[in-house]
Amino acid sequence: MKLEKELVAASSVPLILSILSEGDSYGYAIIQRVKDLSSGKIEWTDGMLYPVLHWLEDRRMVRSRWEKADSGRKRKYYSIQPAGRQTLREQKEQWMAVTSTLNQIWKPQHA
Amino acid sequence: MHNLEKLISEWRKSAATNVSAETLDELETHLRETTEQLVRSGMNLPDDFQRALDDLGDMPKIASEFRKLDEPLWLPVKLAIGVTALLALILTVFVIARLDSSRSSLLLAAHTFTVTLGYTLTLLIGGLGICFVSQRCVEDFSTSRLHSLARASLVLGSVALFLTTLGVLLAMVWAKIEWGRYWAWDSKEIGGLSVVFWLACYLVAHRLFKRSERGVLASGSTKQRLM
Numbered sequence: 001m002k003l004e005k006e007l008v009a010a011s012s013v014p015l016i017l018s019i020l021s022e023g024d025s026y027g028y029a030i031i032q033r034v035k036d037l038s039s040g041k042i043e044w045t046d047g048m049l050y051p052v053l054h055w056l057e058d059r060r061m062v063r064s065r066w067e068k069a070d071s072g073r074k075r076k077y078y079s080i081q082p083a084g085r086q087t088l089r090e091q092k093e094q095w096m097a098v099t100s101t102l103n104q105i106w107k108p109q110h111a
Numbered sequence: 112m113h114n115l116e117k118l119i120s121e122w123r124k125s126a127a128t129n130v131s132a133e134t135l136d137e138l139e140t141h142l143r144e145t146t147e148q149l150v151r152s153g154m155n156l157p158d159d160f161q162r163a164l165d166d167l168g169d170m171p172k173i174a175s176e177f178r179k180l181d182e183p184l185w186l187p188v189k190l191a192i193g194v195t196a197l198l199a200l201i202l203t204v205f206v207i208a209r210l211d212s213s214r215s216s217l218l219l220a221a222h223t224f225t226v227t228l229g230y231t232l233t234l235l236i237g238g239l240g241i242c243f244v245s246q247r248c249v250e251d252f253s254t255s256r257l258h259s260l261a262r263a264s265l266v267l268g269s270v271a272l273f274l275t276t277l278g279v280l281l282a283m284v285w286a287k288i289e290w291g292r293y294w295a296w297d298s299k300e301i302g303g304l305s306v307v308f309w310l311a312c313y314l315v316a317h318r319l320f321k322r323s324e325r326g327v328l329a330s331g332s333t334k335q336r337l338m
Contacts, residue, residue, distance in 0.1 A: 026140075027137065027140075027141050028140070028141050028144040028145065045166070045167075045168035045172075046141060046145070046166045046167045046168060047138065047141075047167040047168035047169075047170075047172075047173040048168060048172075048173065048176060050134065050137060050138065050141075050173070050177075051173065051176035051177050051179070051180060054134070054177065054180055055180055058180060058258065059258060073140065073143065073144075074136075074140065075140055076136075076137045076140070
């Protein structure tokens with residue numbers, strides 16, 4: 001089962017912010033983390049992650065910096081900012097509300 | 112890995128026109144990571160690279176997503192910039208035409224030029240605030256439009272503060288030469304100082320409410336009423 005495009009798009013911001021709230025990360029690692037967490041059900045076109053990251057940075061929700069990894073490769077790391085944490089809190093509440101509503105409707109009926 | 116360098120270099124050449132150099136660097140890092148991961152899984156390099164490219168997606172599509180981040184300027188902002196540029200041109204011609212070679216005349220001309228542009232920009236920022244509030248009565252602004260608008264008003268406010276402050280300072284030097292004192296507390300001086308003070312407050316408000324562009328822009332309309 002693959003998720004629909006609209007749902008994947010809507011969940012991209014809370015997913016990225018949630019992953020960054022665990023610690024600084026970079027594009028490739030974020031995509032791998034999403035694939036692992038969703039067992040491959042959420043599939044992003046890799047290149048589409050970067051416009052979202054830049055959008056978040058533009059709105060000061062995340063901050064980026066270039067850093068040399070142990071392998072010697074330069075990577076652009078992203079870290080979550082206070083505005084990002086605030087947005088994440090708000091998004092979390094909204095997604096929880098949707099999940100809890102659907103769970104109540106879909107819970108097994110006990111006759 | 113020599114071949115990978117060649118493949119990356121060819122990819123960069125074909126993708127260079129679509130996105131900025133920094134974004135290209137970031138996407139290149141991603142391509143390298145994906146390709147190396149696939150190579151470790153035992154495929155051959157050209158195929159791995161092609162698969163990494165497929166995973167990355169179409170460059171024109173990615174570039175179009177990046178272009179969406181650059182919200183075009185709102186019409187009133189364009190008009191404000193246009194009016195300021197036109198006024199600067201007219202003032203330059205006017206000031207040069209009336210200039211004589213005395214030091215005090217040069218100072219006065221520079222003061223007139225800077226302070227007139229500073230006041231006009233201040234009025235235009237207020238006008239932008241009014242346009243913003245008026246349009247919001249009809250339809251809401253997108254987040255990116257709000258963001259671009261807040262950035263434009265910050266730049267215009269900073270330029271206005273710089274020009275007005277410079278204009279007031281030039282007037283003080285001129286007053287020292289002509290009247291023998293820097294400051295006389297006359298109405299024009301107090302007016303100029305008030306505008307400097309107000310613009311400084313406006314920029315502080317911008318800083319304080321940076322996460323709420325609406326508040327900042329609305330403060331522009333308040334300023335217009337106060338002026």
